[in-house]
Amino acid sequence: GQQVMQIPQYQHVQEGEDFTTYCNSSTTLSNIQWYKQRPGGHPVFLIQLVKSGEVKKQKRLTFQFGEAKKNSSLHITATQTTDVGTYFCAGDNYGQNFVFGPGTRLSVLP
Amino acid sequence: DAGVTQSPTHLIKTRGQQVTLRCSPISGHKSVSWYQQVLGQGPQFIFQYYEKEERGRGNFPDRFSARQFPNYSSELNVNALLLGDSALYLCASSLVNTEAFFGQGTRLTVV
Numbered sequence: 001g002q003q004v005m006q007i008p009q010y011q012h013v014q015e016g017e018d019f020t021t022y023c024n025s026s027t028t029l030s031n032i033q034w035y036k037q038r039p040g041g042h043p044v045f046l047i048q049l050v051k052s053g054e055v056k057k058q059k060r061l062t063f064q065f066g067e068a069k070k071n072s073s074l075h076i077t078a079t080q081t082t083d084v085g086t087y088f089c090a091g092d093n094y095g096q097n098f099v100f101g102p103g104t105r106l107s108v109l110p
Numbered sequence: 111d112a113g114v115t116q117s118p119t120h121l122i123k124t125r126g127q128q129v130t131l132r133c134s135p136i137s138g139h140k141s142v143s144w145y146q147q148v149l150g151q152g153p154q155f156i157f158q159y160y161e162k163e164e165r166g167r168g169n170f171p172d173r174f175s176a177r178q179f180p181n182y183s184s185e186l187n188v189n190a191l192l193l194g195d196s197a198l199y200l201c202a203s204s205l206v207n208t209e210a211f212f213g214q215g216t217r218l219t220v221v
Binding site: 031042044048092097098099101102103 | 143145151152153154155158165166168169200202207208209210211212213214215
């Protein structure tokens with residue numbers, strides 16, 4: 001079945017440093033979504049990418065969808081303590097429901 | 111508008127017992143999905159219901175079942191509970207193929 005992997009598993013950064021998490025799917029995706037989950041909270045939708053090579057920005061966050069639609073990345077510029085949490089990608093395998101990756105847990109040291 | 115609501119928020123059950131978890135989607139959302147999230151892992155897909163019909167099932171045993179009601183609310187049932195069923199159970203509602211809105215989840219502990 002479809003597998004979605006994310007690296008790194010954990011990332012500790014100093015406030016102000018940049019952060020990137022990478023997501024890879026074993027199969028081609030129709031679209032990919034990114035979610036953020038704060039400690040003790042529930043996943044909150046960040047963005048959906050649909051087109052091959054698509055790049056979307058939300059303030060300090062930049063999301064990319066690979067040309068082959070099998071990988072994606074989330075980059076945060078100048079991290080802040082409010083960015084702390086676990087970032088999940090979720091791949092849609094053409095209607096066969098979203099498969100979540102294991103997440104990247106981000107810690108930001110003030 | 112109210113978001114996705116789940117009940118109960120916390121639950122403690124004994125091995126072998128049965129449990130029913132409830133979810134009310136956002137008004138207008140006809141799709142409801144259930145996920146199991148074990149501590150430190152990503153949500154694992156259990157079921158998706160759309161217009162009261164099962165649209166997808168994840169790799170979970172038959173002890174797990176669900177249904178969706180005419181008002182689009184949903185129940186997840188788990189029979190013969192095992193210790194390994196202890197997890198956060200998340201419900202998410204959405205329009206078709208759009209962002210999923212998650213509820214706060216039900217924390218199930220099996221002892």
